[in-house]
Amino acid sequence: MPVRKSLVPWKIFAYSIMVLFTILAITPLLWLLTSSFKPHAEIVRNPLGLPRTWYMENFRRAWTQGSLGVYFMNSIFYSVIATSTTTLFALGSGYTFAKFNYRISKFFFALYTLGLLITVHSVIVPLFVLETYIGIGNTRLGVIIPYIAFGLPFAVYLATGYLKGIPDSLEEAALIDGATYMQIFQYIIVPVATPIIATMFIYTFLSNWNEFVLVLTLTSKTAIRSLPVGINSFAGGMSRDYGLQFSALVIGTIPMILFYLIFHEYLERGFAAGISKE
Amino acid sequence: MHNKFRKRYSYWLLTTPGLVVFLLVIMFPVVYSVSLSFTEWSGYGTPKFVGMKNYIDILSDSIFLHGLRNNLLIVFISVLGQIPLGFIFAYILHRRMVSGGRFFQTMIFLPITISSVVVALLWNQIFSASGIFTAFIRIITENPRYVIGMFEQKNLAIVPILFVLLWMHTGTYMVIYLANLQKISPSIIEAAQIDGASEGQTLRRIILPSMFPVIATTAIFAISGSLKAFDLIYAMTGGGPAHFSEVIAIYMYVNTFKYYKYGFGSAASIIIILLSVGLILILQFFTRRIERRNG
Numbered sequence: 320m321p322v323r324k325s326l327v328p329w330k331i332f333a334y335s336i337m338v339l340f341t342i343l344a345i346t347p348l349l350w351l352l353t354s355s356f357k358p359h360a361e362i363v364r365n366p367l368g369l370p371r372t373w374y375m376e377n378f379r380r381a382w383t384q385g386s387l388g389v390y391f392m393n394s395i396f397y398s399v400i401a402t403s404t405t406t407l408f409a410l411g412s413g414y415t416f417a418k419f420n421y422r423i424s425k426f427f428f429a430l431y432t433l434g435l436l437i438t439v440h441s442v443i444v445p446l447f448v449l450e451t452y453i454g455i456g457n458t459r460l461g462v463i464i465p466y467i468a469f470g471l472p473f474a475v476y477l478a479t480g481y482l483k484g485i486p487d488s489l490e491e492a493a494l495i496d497g498a499t500y501m502q503i504f505q506y507i508i509v510p511v512a513t514p515i516i517a518t519m520f521i522y523t524f525l526s527n528w529n530e531f532v533l534v535l536t537l538t539s540k541t542a543i544r545s546l547p548v549g550i551n552s553f554a555g556g557m558s559r560d561y562g563l564q565f566s567a568l569v570i571g572t573i574p575m576i577l578f579y580l581i582f583h584e585y586l587e588r589g590f591a592a593g594i595s596k597e
Numbered sequence: 598m599h600n601k602f603r604k605r606y607s608y609w610l611l612t613t614p615g616l617v618v619f620l621l622v623i624m625f626p627v628v629y630s631v632s633l634s635f636t637e638w639s640g641y642g643t644p645k646f647v648g649m650k651n652y653i654d655i656l657s658d659s660i661f662l663h664g665l666r667n668n669l670l671i672v673f674i675s676v677l678g679q680i681p682l683g684f685i686f687a688y689i690l691h692r693r694m695v696s697g698g699r700f701f702q703t704m705i706f707l708p709i710t711i712s713s714v715v716v717a718l719l720w721n722q723i724f725s726a727s728g729i730f731t732a733f734i735r736i737i738t739e740n741p742r743y744v745i746g747m748f749e750q751k752n753l754a755i756v757p758i759l760f761v762l763l764w765m766h767t768g769t770y771m772v773i774y775l776a777n778l779q780k781i782s783p784s785i786i787e788a789a790q791i792d793g794a795s796e797g798q799t800l801r802r803i804i805l806p807s808m809f810p811v812i813a814t815t816a817i818f819a820i821s822g823s824l825k826a827f828d829l830i831y832a833m834t835g836g837g838p839a840h841f842s843e844v845i846a847i848y849m850y851v852n853t854f855k856y857y858k859y860g861f862g863s864a865a866s867i868i869i870i871l872l873s874v875g876l877i878l879i880l881q882f883f884t885r886r887i888e889r890r891n892g
Contacts, residue, residue: 468622
């Protein structure tokens with residue numbers, strides 16, 4: 320088919336806006352990467368050029384002086400445990416909300432939907448008081464439990480929507496064969512829901528990994544804080560060494576970019592299945 | 598009978614764990630926050646009931662009002678900046694108007710995977726005297742002494758932050774719209790174009806109406822997300838200098854955790870929820886009207 324003439328101006332517009340925004344999106348990231356290999360003085364004197372020598376010292380110092388190793392392990396610990404728990408709980412709720420015709424499910428689902436609107440800030444004071452009161456203030460458990468909770472509303476929303484679209488016949492056949500509901504959950508629902516499990520997991524993992532306010536307010540010990548809070552400390556009085564700051568930023572950025580590049584298809588597929596209508 | 602019991606037992610077994618955590622961490626504190634908001638409390642002793650005083654004090658505080666204005670600008674840039682841009686990108690990619698779409702898509706989405714704190718510190722560096730933005734402007738204007746002055750101006754301090762928000766979040770909307778555009782049957786579009794519909798007509802008559810519910814849903818997320826904005830601004834400017842880039846969430850945070858005004862802070866956080874619900878109701882009023890007009 321010949322190119323339609325009317326499409327030419329559209330194409331010029333399309334290319335220019337795409338190229339412009341792409342340059343805008345990656346220039347800062349490339350600049351961050353190259354600067355992280357320069358010593359402080361070179362960053363100040365020559366902000367634009369490539370590094371004269373690829374200076375690795377920044378990374379070594381950021382990692383040890385800024386305790387980034389500790390923060391990094393904490394981030395992994397919080398993200399993996401909270402995300403797995405959220406995903407499992409949300410899938411359980413999603414299954415019952417979608418397949419058990421109990422009227423109370425509607426109420427529970429509405430509560431979770433309301434939860435989507437509630438910000439971390441509106442619960443942080445009572446949460447802080449409550450955690451101190453029951454003795455889990457400033458502990459790892461005190462971070463993980465809120466992480467699980469804040470992941471739930473969106474994950475339940477995704478799981479319920481997805482499982483509603485699965486035909487009842489599979490489940491009914493298994494019931495006739497004498498399977499229990501827990502067996503159905505384990506052997507039928509979990510395998511069938513794999514795509515949405517992947518989406519829930521990736522989305523929740525990303526937001527837990529990047530979470531900042533909860534750790535900032537609920538913890539005060541370096542040993543249990545996570546990467547965003549650790550990186551933020553590079554901005555304060557701790558160092559005016561830009562090279563150090565840049566390498567800390569790179570350390571915070573690379574894992575998530577790799578994570579996204581590997582898993583983006585699942586994430587995008589889930590957005591199509593999950594966010595389509597209210 | 599036995600089976601009925603088993604079903605009920607399984608229901609609660611699967612539902613309770615999530616519900617308990619959710620109610621304990623989110624719903625109970627919200628209710629508690631509402632009651633705290635009518636009190637004066639510094640964290641020790643018993644809260645003292647003061648009625649509407651906190652709300653009245655907040656609403657007549659000029660720092661709060663400037664923060665509210667900044668928050669509304671963030672809502673504005675999200676709903677009228679990120680959403681249309683995200684849609685344009687998704688549309689261009691979906692209609693294959695550019696080659697290498699996969700590449701463009703990945704690059705535009707990249708910023709969203711980065712934590713707000715990292716984004717904040719990165720852009721602070723970009724705007725700093727030795728940053729790439731400053732270097733670039735110096736080359737264009739041939740003024741070797743140029744430094745950005747916006748942060749020091751009360752009315753403009755939020756502008757660089759609005760730009761960073763646009764940079765950061767446009768990719769999310771692009772991906773959501775792209776995923777949903779792919780659900781529109783291509784044969785409908787082909788049929789329309791065979792019948793002589795132009796690109797613009799296809800967009801207006803077929804694609805926009807069928808994407809409307811998704812756009813409305815994302816607008817809800819955009820509004821509540823904008824009023825929650827905290828991480829990026831906290832790490833970039835902390836609301837400063839002199840509260841110029843203040844937003845309500847930072848106002849709430851500082852009053853609570855710096856000045857230990859727990860009741861006052863709770864009232865500010867309840868105002869965030871009320872604003873969010875209010876704006877969403879206004880949005881829904883308009884979407885209903887548009888949907889009715891579209892039939």
